[in-house]
Amino acid sequence: MMERQTIIAGNWKMYKTIEEAAVFIETLAPLVANATSTILIAPPYTALSVCAEVASNTNILIGAQNMSDSEEGAFTGEISARMLKDAGANFVILGHSERRTHFGETDEVIHKKLKRAIVEELPAILCVGETENQREKGDSEKVLKKQLEGCLGGLTLDELQNIIIAYEPVWAIGTGKSATPEIAQAMHKEIRAFIAKNWDEQLADGISILYGGSVKPSNIESLLIQSDIDGALIGGASLDVEAFAKMVLR
Numbered sequence: 001m002m003e004r005q006t007i008i009a010g011n012w013k014m015y016k017t018i019e020e021a022a023v024f025i026e027t028l029a030p031l032v033a034n035a036t037s038t039i040l041i042a043p044p045y046t047a048l049s050v051c052a053e054v055a056s057n058t059n060i061l062i063g064a065q066n067m068s069d070s071e072e073g074a075f076t077g078e079i080s081a082r083m084l085k086d087a088g089a090n091f092v093i094l095g096h097s098e099r100r101t102h103f104g105e106t107d108e109v110i111h112k113k114l115k116r117a118i119v120e121e122l123p124a125i126l127c128v129g130e131t132e133n134q135r136e137k138g139d140s141e142k143v144l145k146k147q148l149e150g151c152l153g154g155l156t157l158d159e160l161q162n163i164i165i166a167y168e169p170v171w172a173i174g175t176g177k178s179a180t181p182e183i184a185q186a187m188h189k190e191i192r193a194f195i196a197k198n199w200d201e202q203l204a205d206g207i208s209i210l211y212g213g214s215v216k217p218s219n220i221e222s223l224l225i226q227s228d229i230d231g232a233l234i235g236g237a238s239l240d241v242e243a244f245a246k247m248v249l250r
């Protein structure tokens, strides 16, 4: 089996001013300088360029939480991949459940955004995951497959190389109720099997799959020791620099 590098990613959502963000990165950098994991932080747009500047010459990579599927144009309030790269973004999170729930993003829209990210050579983290209701009905695997098909269907093997997948059950996001390591591992295994079936084994073996949903210093290890969990996408607990550093260095 291929050795996949551990990725610890922070999604700050709509938190932190420019100054707060800069101080966080400045404080984090020396704490994690010797870390072996890949470290990603997605601040709000306004803090992107300052974070990228502070993070230059460190092992921290800065990215965005969303972007437009269009190259450019009359789209008030939107932001393009080119603008994100210009601001120093090294990656973009796409299809987060909050984008799906509050802003009506469908698998079709997310697919277009992924295509745009690929064209613009901006690595993407695609988020998928079922709601509590879907899990209770026993539909988790079905929902997962539908999202993967809708978002990734039609992409070539080459196009998929720059995509990371994050399994984020909606019922675990911001609730303090993380998926058990067993549930998360089973879902990650499903994702890998889906990639193997529709593309190939080698790609499935090499693709990074992160878990997200109430990850914190006290539960990260139990999740990351699972064979198909390659890292974490962390919301709430990534806002605190000590907690985040602890999770990177665990």
Ligand code: PGA
Pocket (backbone or CB within 6 Å): 011, 168, 172, 173, 174, 175, 176, 212, 213, 214, 215, 233, 234, 235, 236, 237
């Ligand atoms: P949480 O959020 O860690 O606060 O549950 C995870 C996410 O939304 O990516």
